[in-house]
Amino acid sequence: MIPRNFMVKNCVESAMSTSRRGRVDDSGDAAPVGEPDLRRYARQLKLFGEEGQKRLKKATVTIAGAGGLGSVTAVYLTVAGVGRIQIVDDDVVELSNLNRQILHWEKDIGKKKAESFVDKLSQMNSEVDVVVTTRRIREDTVAGILNDSDLIVDAMDNFQTRYLLNKVALQRKIPFFYGGVYGFEGQVTTIIPGETACLRCIFPEGHQPETFPVIGATCGVIGCIQATEVVKYIVGVGGLLTNRLLIWDGLDTRMEEFVVERNPACVDCGDLDS
């Protein structure tokens, strides 16, 4: 086993060496990390320092979908101290959501999902600005919804909306963190516009039935990977899950990954400059 101190030291060095990826605009004078935050985030400050924490605080992340994947990513991005989180969902909570959408509880049935998220997330970390968008993501609304986003988490359950998000993310050069679940299986990848394969390069035609089987723990595994990618991207540490599709097979408890490449003929990113 690798000694813990060694790992921490390596992480800090890695944070410094990769900080050029700076990711979210860190120009301007961010306020220093205050005393309460030094205590709240003490364990992660050991990994990426106050500079990383300030970057998290300045970031605006849109989570598209307040369901199973959205629940998990929203929790971990909130406790990590992302400054602003936009939750986009126009649906209401139903009893059949509760096996996987862990931010919705019995008392929330009938409420707007996005509002149920705000209720829980604001109690987890009152410093995070959680905003709600209950408009449906469509051709005519998507640009406005993503207006101020630095990053987009795909927590949708259908490919039609995912392709729309992918397209706008590419046009605006917004990093896009894809996750999908089905039954005991999940898949996840990170898309950096103009640099990596996009969703359409990987899945030229994606289909997902409207009602599909899934257990909550699958959302947990995939959502945690998405949240880890988002945090790494913002603070500028480690290597990202780009040009790789990670497949989680929960039935056999295996992870596999496949190399994916940009398709020069891709209808969505083929003519995008690197």
Ligand SMILES: [Zn+2]
């Ligand atoms: Zn593409």
